[in-house]
Amino acid sequence: MKVSSAVLRARGLVKQHGHGQGRVRAVDEVDLEVPEGQTLAVMGPSGCGKSTLLHLLGGLERPSAGEVWLAGRRVDTLSERALARLRRRSVGFVFQAFHLMEELSAAENVELPALLAGFSRREARRRAGFLLEQVGLTGRARHLPSQLSGGQRQRVAIARALANEPLVILADEPTGNLDSTATLDVLRIFEELRAAGQTLVMVTHDERVAATADRLISMRDGMFVDDTRLAGDATGWLGGLIGLEG
Numbered sequence: 001m002k003v004s005s006a007v008l009r010a011r012g013l014v015k016q017h018g019h020g021q022g023r024v025r026a027v028d029e030v031d032l033e034v035p036e037g038q039t040l041a042v043m044g045p046s047g048c049g050k051s052t053l054l055h056l057l058g059g060l061e062r063p064s065a066g067e068v069w070l071a072g073r074r075v076d077t078l079s080e081r082a083l084a085r086l087r088r089r090s091v092g093f094v095f096q097a098f099h100l101m102e103e104l105s106a107a108e109n110v111e112l113p114a115l116l117a118g119f120s121r122r123e124a125r126r127r128a129g130f131l132l133e134q135v136g137l138t139g140r141a142r143h144l145p146s147q148l149s150g151g152q153r154q155r156v157a158i159a160r161a162l163a164n165e166p167l168v169i170l171a172d173e174p175t176g177n178l179d180s181t182a183t184l185d186v187l188r189i190f191e192e193l194r195a196a197g198q199t200l201v202m203v204t205h206d207e208r209v210a211a212t213a214d215r216l217i218s219m220r221d222g223m224f225v226d227d228t229r230l231a232g233d234a235t236g237w238l239g240g241l242i243g244l245e246g
């Protein structure tokens with residue numbers, strides 16, 4: 001394990017939805033530090049605020065109160081434009097519903113965020129090819145998302161999330177729409193990501209997915225009720241790719 005420096009930090013994080021009687025505190029005074037290279041799973045009952053927390057950490061939603069820091073930079077006070085740039089350059093998102101661009105091929109879906117993050121066309125293409133190979137989809141690079149299975153789509157989405165060399169990957173129920181075979185494929189990739197030292201925060205209902213993490217936080221009613229370190233260590237093939245080996 002590397003020397004811990006927090007990639008992601010939150011202080012006194014609050015997100016309130018709605019007004020008056022219908023007001024909900026989806027996230028309620030949360031403090032969090034995610035060191036570089038840590039994989040963190042967040043579990044908890046439906047509606048406890050997991051997705052909201054992930055959105056706040058990734059700058060997709062703004063907190064009602066509190067602070068979010070990414071790589072030492074305050075995020076929650078950035079302009080929309082600066083926030084969008086930070087997301088493009090530094091965060092990889094994986095969603096339950098994949099959210100691939102339907103009119104683009106698998107390879108193009110992975111190339112696009114690399115281009116937006118500033119890679120040259122050649123480098124973006126090379127990177128997409130490599131990433132698709134790593135998730136076992138070389139033969140599907142030219143397929144459209146509609147021509148892929150759910151598991152294959154999610155593997156494209158994970159390759160896409162890695163395309164910009166993100167400081168952190170945020171994954172919201174990444175296996176929520178997958179059958180058990182496809183879930184195992186995604187688990188294998190997450191284990192490799194962890195072994196490679198990729199910082200990752202994932203929200204999941206699946207204990208098998210959570211078991212791939214270094215750390216497990218349980219949430220209830222917008223608050224953390226448990227924070228446990230899980231066992232495990234390994235090394236893997238993604239180290240070179242995300243620039244963390246050696």
Ligand SMILES: Nc1ncnc2c1ncn2[C@@H]1O[C@H](COP(=O)(O)OP(=O)(O)OP(=O)(O)O)[C@@H](O)[C@H]1O
Nearest residue numbers: 017018024026044045046047048049050051052053
């Ligand atoms: N845009 C919104 N407007 C109003 N209330 C919202 C909004 N988004 C979330 N909420 C409420 O905030 C609470 C937390 O929602 P959130 O989606 O973060 O929970 P979750 O733990 O991810 O749930 P699930 O496991 O079912 O996905 C819930 O009570 C939800 O109804």
